Amino acid sequence: MLEVSNLGVRYGRHVALEGVSARVSKGEICVILGANGAGKSSFLGAVAGLVGTEAGTRIVMNGKDVTKLDAHLMVEEGIALVPEGRGIFGELTVAENLRLGSHARRAKADAGKRLDFVYGLFPRLAERRRQLAQTMSGGEQQMVAIGRALMAKPDILMLDEPSLGLSPLLSKELFKSLATIVAEGFGILLVEQNARLSLKTAARGYLIETGRIVGEDTASNLLKDPKVMSAYLGDVAAAAAH
Amino acid sequence: MNIPRNELLALGAGLACAAVLAFLPLVTEGFWLSLSVNIMLYAAICTAWALFSGPTHLVSLASAAFFGVGTYSVAIFIDVLPFPALILIAVAAGALLAMLVGLATLRLSGVYFVIFTLGLTELMGQIVTWVQTNFGGAIGLYVFTDLTEAHLYWLLLALTVIVFVTGWLINRSRLGLALRIIGNDEAVARHVGVDTARTRIILFAVSGAFIAVAGAIMAPRYSYITPDAAFSPMTSFFVVIMALLGGTRRLWGPLVGVVPFTLVMDFISGHFPNQTAVIVGIAFLAIVYVLPDGVTGQLESLFRRRRPAEQSLLTSTVEEGR
Numbered sequence: 001m002l003e004v005s006n007l008g009v010r011y012g013r014h015v016a017l018e019g020v021s022a023r024v025s026k027g028e029i030c031v032i033l034g035a036n037g038a039g040k041s042s043f044l045g046a047v048a049g050l051v052g053t054e055a056g057t058r059i060v061m062n063g064k065d066v067t068k069l070d071a072h073l074m075v076e077e078g079i080a081l082v083p084e085g086r087g088i089f090g091e092l093t094v095a096e097n098l099r100l101g102s103h104a105r106r107a108k109a110d111a112g113k114r115l116d117f118v119y120g121l122f123p124r125l126a127e128r129r130r131q132l133a134q135t136m137s138g139g140e141q142q143m144v145a146i147g148r149a150l151m152a153k154p155d156i157l158m159l160d161e162p163s164l165g166l167s168p169l170l171s172k173e174l175f176k177s178l179a180t181i182v183a184e185g186f187g188i189l190l191v192e193q194n195a196r197l198s199l200k201t202a203a204r205g206y207l208i209e210t211g212r213i214v215g216e217d218t219a220s221n222l223l224k225d226p227k228v229m230s231a232y233l234g235d236v237a238a239a240a241a242h
Numbered sequence: 243m244n245i246p247r248n249e250l251l252a253l254g255a256g257l258a259c260a261a262v263l264a265f266l267p268l269v270t271e272g273f274w275l276s277l278s279v280n281i282m283l284y285a286a287i288c289t290a291w292a293l294f295s296g297p298t299h300l301v302s303l304a305s306a307a308f309f310g311v312g313t314y315s316v317a318i319f320i321d322v323l324p325f326p327a328l329i330l331i332a333v334a335a336g337a338l339l340a341m342l343v344g345l346a347t348l349r350l351s352g353v354y355f356v357i358f359t360l361g362l363t364e365l366m367g368q369i370v371t372w373v374q375t376n377f378g379g380a381i382g383l384y385v386f387t388d389l390t391e392a393h394l395y396w397l398l399l400a401l402t403v404i405v406f407v408t409g410w411l412i413n414r415s416r417l418g419l420a421l422r423i424i425g426n427d428e429a430v431a432r433h434v435g436v437d438t439a440r441t442r443i444i445l446f447a448v449s450g451a452f453i454a455v456a457g458a459i460m461a462p463r464y465s466y467i468t469p470d471a472a473f474s475p476m477t478s479f480f481v482v483i484m485a486l487l488g489g490t491r492r493l494w495g496p497l498v499g500v501v502p503f504t505l506v507m508d509f510i511s512g513h514f515p516n517q518t519a520v521i522v523g524i525a526f527l528a529i530v531y532v533l534p535d536g537v538t539g540q541l542e543s544l545f546r547r548r549r550p551a552e553q554s555l556l557t558s559t560v561e562e563g564r
Contacts, residue, residue, distance in 0.1 A: 050429060075435035087430035089423045096419060103420050104435030152434060 001025050001187055002047070002061050002079065002156045008054030009042045009211075016042040017211045022189075024156055029178060029188040031198040031219070033232050034208035040191040041084060043208070044158050047189075048081040049074040062155065075104045078155035082162060086145040090134025094125050097133050097144050101151025111151065117184070118147040121177060139170040146177070156187045163194045175201045195232035199223045207232075245414070253410065256494075260403045267392035275391050279463070281504045282398035283456055287477075288485040288496035289405045290452035293412070294445045295482075296490035299425030300351060303478040304343060304359035307366045308336045308450040310472035312457025314370060317383040317467040325387065329458050336454025337447040339366075344443035360475065367473030374469070381469070387462040397459045405452050409493045412448075417441060480507075483522070487529050489536020498537050 002024045009017040017039045024030045034040045045051035047059060049071035059067045061077045069077065080101075088097055098118060102111040119126035122143040128136065133144055142162055149157055159178075163171040175197055182188055192198040199205055199219045207215035207228065215228070222228050267275055287305060295302050312332035319328055347358050374381055389397075412418060420436040428438050461467060480503075488499025503525075511518045533540055 048433065050432065070437075071429075071432035072435045072437045075433065081433050083430060083433065087427055087433070089426055089430075091426075092422065100419055100423060100434050103416070107435070148434065 002189070003059070004047060005058045005060075007043065007046055007057045007059070009039070009046050009051055010054060015211055017046065020208070020211075020213055022206055022213070022216075024187045024189045026155065026187050027182055027185050028204065029182050029190060029202040031190045031192055031202040031205045032208055033192060033195050033198070033205055033222075033228075035193075035232075037210075038208045039211040040208060041160055044081060044160050044189070044191055047074075047158065048079060050081075072104075075152050075154075076106050078106070078153070080149040080152040080154035080157055082142075082145045082149045082157070082159045084160035084164065086141050088133045088141055088144045088148065090132065092133060093130050094133055094136070094144055095129040097148050098125070098129075098151050101148035102153075104152045107151060107153040110153075114151055114153060118150055121150075121180060122147060138165050139167075139174070142166065142170075142174060143177075146181075150181070150186075154186065156189055157181065158189045158191075160191050161193060162190070163192065163197065171197055193232075195228070196223070249410075249414075256406060257403070260399060263399055264396065267395050271391070275395060277504070277508055279391060279395050279398060280508070281501055282395060282402060283460060284480065284484055284500045284504055285497055286398055286402040286405055286456050287453050288481050288488070288500050289402065289409065289493070290449045290456070291481050292485050292490040292493075292496045293405070293409050293452075294449035295485070296495075297421040297425050298442060298445065300355045300442075301482060302359045302446075302449075303356055303475070303482065304340075304362050304450070305453050305481040306473050306475055306477040307359070307363040308339065308453035309457035309460075309477050310363075310366055310370070310469070311335045311339055312454030312459075313461045313464070313467055313472040314383075314457075315454065316458045316461035317385050317472075320385050320387070320461075325389070329455055332454040332458035333451045336457075337451040339454075340447040340450025341443055343450075344446040348439055348442065360478070363473055363475055363478055367469040370469040370473070383467045385461045385465055385467055389462045391463070394459055394463055398456065401452065401455055401459065406493060408448065408452075412445075413493065421445075479522070479526070483526050483529060486536055487533065489533075489538035489540075491535065491542070492538050495536055495538040 004023065005021040007017055007020040008015075020039075020043060022030070022032070022043075032040055032043065042051055046053050046057070049069050053059075053067065057067055058065065061074075061079060064077065066074060066077050089100070092100070098115060099111075102108065102114070107114070119129075124140055125143055125147055128140070133141060136144070146157075146159070146162070162174055162178075166174060171194060178188055178190070179201055190198055190202065199222055202219040205217065205219050205222045206213050207222075215222075217225070266278055270278075287309070291302065291305055294300070312335070315332040315335050316325075316328045319331060323331075343359070343362060347355055350358055371381065374383075412421070417436075420431060420434070421441070424431045424436060424438055424441060431438050457472065464471060484499040484503045485496040486499070487503055488497060489495035507518075507522075510521055514521070529536075535543070
């Protein structure tokens with residue numbers, strides 16, 4: 001559904017991404033693993049239309065070339081991003097944050113139904129719909145951010161390090177919710193440092209290193225790959241696997 | 243559309259207030275009427291200013307530029323066109339200038355935007371001076387009309403009402419909620435599908451057009467229009483101070499600052515004419531330090547703290563983390 005080919009991003013003379021190709025389909029979780037500074041966030045930013053791309057880049061969404069579209073139009077094409085650090089609006093209530101998500105034209109029609117879906121997915125948000133978002137815990141704020149992105153009626157939901165700053169328990173719950181979302185037919189493109197948890201939930205994964213894709217496989221194969229183990233899962237995991 | 247009852251009440255109360263205020267020129271004249279014209283003038287301009295600067299958090303010092311453009315729209319054409327037509331010219335000129343500036347400053351924020359708009363005011367004044375000295379033969383222009391102080395008051399009152407209704411309609415529109423976040427995080431605003439560039443330009447144009455109309459209405463009062471007076475940067479500063487004093491989070495916030503500030507300023511400039519600039523500067527500092535959210539913002543957060551019952555009801559389970 002989302003197909004990115006030969007994506008390039010540079011900031012001045014610094015090349016952040018070069019020749020990156022990836023695809024995400026409906027109903028699958030796809031994870032991009034990489035270290036800090038590998039270009040993961042630039043990749044999501046470029047797809048979302050926030051970061052300018054180099055010539056030769058091609059982004060196709062639902063069969064339509066959307067390479068040059070501005071960020072607010074990417075939303076209309078069905079791509080929603082949950083940015084790193086969540087980007088929720090603390091001075092607004094939970095309900096207002098969610099309502100904001102349905103600002104896009106494509107999201108207007110059945111916003112009520114989707115709100116019910118979000119509240120069903122995260123009952124905490126329903127309980128606290130009138131609370132100011134800034135007074136909520138990190139995990140709850142992440143729910144608000146994901147809920148808001150879902151309100152935009154996306155085909156593809158992109159998340160930038162959603163487990164950042166969450167306790168292991170909350171991270172686990174978060175990934176459980178992502179599995180539920182995918183079961184509803186959404187596609188998810190995920191950028192993560194928490195390799196093990198994300199690979200357990202995802203169907204496929206890409207490895208990104210200094211701006212290039214260096215590996216691509218099913219998640220279960222990546223989990224077994226000793227190189228991946230040592231690079232992204234830490235020595236303990238690698239030792240345990242041997 | 244379904245309008246909440248409290249908003250309908252506020253709208254009704256506002257219109258009733260305006261209706262009552264419309265009788266003011268019938269019961270008073272001279273000093274108090276003239277002071278009321280000043281209050282009404284700043285009520286219109288500050289509210290119009292806050293339409294743009296409130297949600298975007300971009301402090302515009304271009305109010306005087308729009309005001310002057312409106313004033314000159316009247317001064318240039320007063321002998322050839324009727325007054326209502328001049329108001330329309332002011333609308334067009336103000337909106338056009340605002341759109342150009344909006345386009346030019348799309349990528350500017352913070353202090354860069356402030357400086358740009360301050361420079362714009364100066365530039366407009368200099369251009370008008372240059373044109374007049376080279377092609378006009380005199381620095382100023384005369385504006386003679388039959389409009390009395392009472393007429394100006396009614397016109398400004400009508401303008402204020404229109405500004406308020408426009409602001410209310412904008413808040414009710416699809417853009418309303420999105421506007422509340424555009425100044426907090428433009429990137430995220432775009433993620434939820436808000437065309438931030440278009441929004442910024444449209445808002446600035448609406449705001450600039452209103453301020454230009456205020457300038458046009460005031461032209462007959464000055465009778466002799468000079469660039470120094472029409473494009474006086476003090477206008478821009480006063481607008482910012484009063485709007486910040488009142489608070490820009492609510493549509494009626496600036497109004498809360500305008501009324502006391504105009505009264506106090508009138509007293510100060512009457513009794514301490516030489517110290518006025520110093521006092522204005524100190525007032526500016528004091529407002530920014532003591533009341534960053536303005537009087538209304540301060541009251542709101544006080545009010546919020548005063549209602550722990552509702553808060554604890556909503557957050558009955560103890561917050562973990564934060």
